[in-house]
Amino acid sequence: MSATPAPPLFERRSPATWMVLAWCAGSALTFLFRFRLPGESEPSVWPGVLLFRWDGMVTLALATAVTLAGCVRLERRPLRGLALLLAGSALGAMPLSVGEIPLLQFLAVDVALYFVAASRPRRTGAAALALALGTLGAYLAVRVLSGWPVGTSAELTVALTAVIAWLLGRATHESRAHAEQVRAQAAAQAVTAERLRIARELHDMVAHTIGIVALQAGAARRVIDTRPELARDALGAVETASRDTLSGLRRMLGALRRAEPGEAAEAAPLDPSPGLADVNRLAARTTAAGVRVDVRWLGTPRPLPPEVDVSAYRIIQEAVTNVVRHAGTGSCRVTVERQSKELRIEVVDEGKGTGTADSRGSGYGLLGMRERVSLLHGEFSARPGPRGGFRVAARLPVPAGAR
Template sequence: MTAAAPRLYDRAMPVTAPLPLVKRVSPRTWIVLVWCASTLFTLLTTFRLPGETEPEEWGTAQLYRWDGLLFHVVSALMALYGAVLLRRRPLCALALLILASICEAVTIGVSELPMAQYLAPILALYFIAAAAPRRTSVLALVLGVGALVAYIATRLLSGWAVGMSAELAVVLVSVISWLLGDSAHQARVHAERLSAQASAQAVTAERLRIAREMHDTVAHSIGIIALQAGAAARVTATQPDAAREAMRAVETTGRETLAGLRRMLVALRAADAGHGDGTAAEARPAGLADVDRLAAATTAAGVRVEVRWLGEPRRLPPDIDLSAFRIIQESVTNVVRHSGTHACRVTVDYGEDDISLEVTDDGRGPGTSTDTGFGLAGMRERVALLHGRFSAEPRPEGGFRVAARLPVPVSVR
């Protein structure tokens, strides 16, 4: 069949703003950046900077010898390895970062563990509390604070000078960082629970919508049956051939309607009749015949839709025809809302024993914070009820692809 020529427009859709820098940079990268900055700042305190009469800290002799440089290298390697391990083994990563900070502080000869030098473990505490389970994050807090207490105790027992007020400030900031991370963790868990509940409600609402649409389809078929039966009753005596033809139409329509009900309603849960939205039923159920109209409306809104028809078109059962259209409609809607692209392609392929649908685009896909995923859940629910196959995933070359295959009963092929 010759593909229908798409209507093309050049209106641009607004592009979603990119993620903030904090979300685009990984935690390990932040750890490395903070380590480098804090080490540089700590080293600067051992030099007399402009406007100072003397350095804030007097560096030890080994700072300028090969053994001091070796300590710097080893500390940096421990910090880098700790950043790499942060996601897989958070406690081990935190221990390496703490050890690297202590080694760096001892090397430069400061009297206490500087706040700046401990910033990398403090930031690691935040990331662990925000991402890891509660037990792991609590152990991380104990490790972070315990290491500081052990550092202070060691210096006191050795008779060395200790900047107690500075170390208490480091402990306080460490606890605050953990509390902020734990708060972010709890907020994310709560949001995931709400999302799961909303997703379950969306699936239930989609099933109720399907049931209402099925009611419209059945009502349409029953109306045809009533008309055909009435015509047959009027011409039974005078035109028996016409009466038989009308009764055959009644039989065919009835069988198709019952088959559609069996395929669709057997998998639907019983729903509360009071949840209906009260909208009037359409005079004619939607179907693939409305795809071109949907494409034209979407193109006029700013996203051009190219529709390709493959195979030999044929009449489909009302439930399959309706579900196929709803899948295409929801996929195109997702392209408009979430992809940030200006075009998409819709392919409808009539196979021998099935009908295949595909909607592709070159945009970012639905992986944005504004996408709840309820549309995909509804489409997957429709396909499952018809015993078909459904997939929705990013394309290797970029963009997103939604594909569905709906089997067509033997009786209507």
Template sequence: MSTSPSLPLPLPLPLPLIKRLPPGLWTALAWYAAAVEPVVEYVVMPPRRYYSLSYPRDGLDSPGAQALLAVAFVLVMAASAVLRRRTSAAYGLLIVGTVISTVAWRQDEIPPTQFLAVDIALCYIAATRPRRISLAAAGAALGTLAGYLALRSIAGDDSGIAPEPFMALTVVIAWLIGNSAHQARAHTAELHARAAAEAVTAERLRIAREMHDTVAHSIGIIALQAGAAARVVETQPARAREAMLTVEMASRETLSGLRRMLGALRQADQDEEHTGQGRAPAPAPLRPAAGLANVEQLAATTTAAGVRVEVRWQGRRRPLPADIDLAAFRIVQESVTNAVRHSGADSCQVRVDYLDDELTVEVSDRGRGGGTNTDTGYGLIGMRERVALLHGNFTAGPRPGGGFLIAARLPIPAGTEAEAKAGAR
């Protein structure tokens, strides 16, 4: 038996540059660019006609100023290296390094371009950490700016426009951007979790419907044949032996169906494990699915069990989409099972009508017209769910003249006949 080779998994799309580089590197690039630029422009380069009061040419002449600037560089480098692992400590080192750099230049305010690195780190914290931590980080940045503004006010320096309010606005904007990213990530995770829960629920309902439709019918046949065998075992041994052979065959078919279903569940678990390990899932063996082609066999089995089933086909029989074909068969199977177990009728009629744009399935009997007290109603619920998933109409209830009627209308999408034939080949 040959198996088809596993298809390779598609290569993941490359991440954008802003996500490929770690946040600490972006923070370091912004801080070092703002710190090195004045050193190169006002100290290293030859003197020019213009100069800067904030960065005087002799500002770093003293060994103390050079040592402070070196300490600031080291602190910021350490902060950038551990920003992802020790966010709070790294953020504190970044603010301290920024303050020390201003002390080295004997400045009374933080340059806005250099404070941009603090905004980048704050945005990362707000995007990846709890809100209380990000608010504390934003408060630390705003407190540092307020401290500079207070020191200048105490010193009586009122020259120029204070940059702290503008820088405080950038802090707020950075926190809002990061917090929005945090909320978007949390909302996406919630949607994924909800989708996974809905998928699990849908799979459980599907398995419940399949088990109910497959097992309930077989158990009904087994119970009917076993009861008949018990009644005639002494008077008609040959008939009793035939009934028990039918019980054996139905039991084996039920056991085989349960094994196939458990195998499919185990295969799904293995596929999920392979997918999580980056390997392509092994192709599952293909098995023919049940469909309306099995209705005649179902009718023969039920008739042999003692309840005569008449099947009437109307319209032009043609291939149907697999989901519609399976749903129609399960509706017939469950309806016949209900007639055998609950109606008390000795016969039921099945009518399948192929129309141009829909498939009509009706199952009727002349029994008591309702379920027994032991009927859980899961069969009707399962049929109603199947029809609803296919956007059809489902009705079930007592007939006016006695008995019970189950009717379902399943819409057939246009242009599916050719696709169904191709799938059948």
């Protein structure tokens, strides 16, 4: 039974972590480029007048503090956090004696723009991009009005990186939204298909019951005058079959969706309805295929309503199938406990499942099992074990009339 896969490394770290890393990398490269490196006759960038003075260092420390504050606030208040990041970028450029905000000081802002565009509505992302471009333009305007040299060409490159970061974030946002929509549609289709299969099984059950009723009623009609005791037995069988079938219909048919005849036939093919009596056969077949299935029977055997019997078998069948396909283990244990008021099922393996969270909706098999249990007003859980492996458990109530 497979657990939900871990998210990529990029998503396992918070946006603040990546922005701090971007700022630290940019600051480190800023200093590195102002030293003569091996193989160079002179530094690629000459240090500014203030860079290595105490006031330049204080300005860089202040820029770092403002940037870190913006990183912390970005997730809760994205525009306010971005404004602090932009202020830190502008402050960090002052001791460098350059005519623009360098790209290295703008890396953290680019990362922030990506995360805002990827996780926030379009309006918030557009406001963040406008704020970033406006800050670049304002920085150049202040230098022009002050009569200082400006680096317009270099600043246009920085602005282009901001636009690219925003576009990448928007693409990620739309991709996530589309994937979520596809998952929701797939889940809805899986639920519909499973309910149609249950409806087909109910159809088989009702058809079988009606056939029995017709036979018993015909027999009672033929012997009612000559053998009244046999007629009473036949009518008792009719009553029992009718009550059991009506009880099952009342519990399940109200929750089933209607579908077009062609769709119903495709989603729920006519197969004989199995039950718990077929579990040992299923275990033997699976063991022969290479995965040993140990079945434990607890409690006193007693008749079950057809819908409970069929659903219990289907749950065990799907859980064992998932062990074979996903768990990567050579054995599993199936426990069926029959109590007076309920039926308990447990399928446990020691495969690759890890973690503790309940695996909700992770796969159509689990979704189908959960749907079956829900229609019978029971309880269902499917989660990795604390020491690895996976555990599927279901509790199916047994109606009072069937005990």
